[in-house]
Amino acid sequence: xxxxxxxxxxxxxxxxxxxxxxxxxxxxxxxxxxxxxxxxxxxxxxxxxxxxxxxxxxxxxxxxxxxxxxxxxxxxxxxxxxxxxxxxxxxxxxxxxxxxxxxxxxxxxxxxxxxxxxxxxxxxxxxxxxxxxxxxxxxxxxxxxxxxxxxxxxxxxxxxxxxxxxxxxxxxxxxxxxxxxxxxxxxxxxxxxxxxxxxxxxxxxxxxxxxxxxxxxxxxxxxxxxxxxxxxxxxxxxxxxxxxxxxxxxxxxxxxxxxxxxxxxxxxxxxxxxxxxxxxxxxxxxx
Numbered sequence: 001x002x003x004x005x006x007x008x009x010x011x012x013x014x015x016x017x018x019x020x021x022x023x024x025x026x027x028x029x030x031x032x033x034x035x036x037x038x039x040x041x042x043x044x045x046x047x048x049x050x051x052x053x054x055x056x057x058x059x060x061x062x063x064x065x066x067x068x069x070x071x072x073x074x075x076x077x078x079x080x081x082x083x084x085x086x087x088x089x090x091x092x093x094x095x096x097x098x099x100x101x102x103x104x105x106x107x108x109x110x111x112x113x114x115x116x117x118x119x120x121x122x123x124x125x126x127x128x129x130x131x132x133x134x135x136x137x138x139x140x141x142x143x144x145x146x147x148x149x150x151x152x153x154x155x156x157x158x159x160x161x162x163x164x165x166x167x168x169x170x171x172x173x174x175x176x177x178x179x180x181x182x183x184x185x186x187x188x189x190x191x192x193x194x195x196x197x198x199x200x201x202x203x204x205x206x207x208x209x210x211x212x213x214x215x216x217x218x219x220x221x222x223x224x225x226x227x228x229x230x231x232x233x234x235x236x237x238x239x240x241x242x243x244x245x246x247x248x249x250x251x252x253x254x255x256x257x258x259x260x261x262x263x264x265x266x267x268x269x270x271x272x273x274x275x276x277x278x279x280x281x282x283x284x285x286x287x
Contacts, residue, residue: 003075005039006068008032009047013065016054073140081276092121093278096132096144100222100242101265105161106145113285120278128220129197136270142279147239148264149197158287161265165198166243167254168226169235174252181255185209191216191234193225198237198261205258239263
């Protein structure tokens with residue numbers, strides 16, 4: 001098995017049939033069909049359900065295709081790193097970010113960094129914290145900006161910013177609550193829209209105070225929480241840097257006073273992986 005066979009496989013799947021894949025790869029169809037058959041023989045499985053017009057992956061094919069795409073991505077990254085190293089050029093920053101800073105805080109940082117290093121390009125991978133941890137461990141990115149809570153003792157963590165957590169919603173949800181901050185006790189009977197990773201912390205605070213909070217919606221994205229709060233569906237629980245996601249300027253925004261409901265924005269990197277000059281510059285810039 002070699003990288004060329006993996007490329008043939010991935011191209012065939014992406015194009016949907018062998019003739020289009022052969023055209024894209026600039027080879028004739030018979031040799032491509034032969035190479036794919038040789039790959040199946042080597043693996044001892046059938047990768048494709050061959051139809052008259054379009055080929056479909058078998059279950060084994062889907063498993064192998066996922067691995068093949070990951071291997072080719074890693075190979076492309078490795079080649080780019082070596083090219084940058086050999087040429088001495090400033091290259092591309094491969095960074096993972098979470099949604100709650102994707103349209104807010106990260107823009108401020110990237111603008112300032114771009115002004116200092118205008119030749120550097122960006123390859124941004126968006127996703128939740130757990131997706132970024134997986135990308136970092138698989139070396140698909142060099143660093144990730146994520147938010148606590150998470151567990152990653154194998155990764156190097158630097159706290160960039162500590163934030164308070166806010167309860168946000170339409171005015172009527174905060175009637176008879178005149179203070180600029182609120183406690184979970186004061187809002188627990190209201191419909192709460194909550195980021196899933198804070199569920200355990202909420203449960204612990206509720207248990208300590210003998211509360212039974214009304215969790216209206218659990219989700220995995222700060223943008224979803226902000227959108228639902230904007231629509232008046234309940235009180236959204238979001239970190240400070242996600243406040244600009246609120247489109248309604250008349251929304252109430254109250255700091256949650258309960259201890260333990262804070263959120264740190266952290267820069268993670270894999271101490272056992274190669275760190276490019278570009279990422280070293282970005283790391284020094286942020287820290």
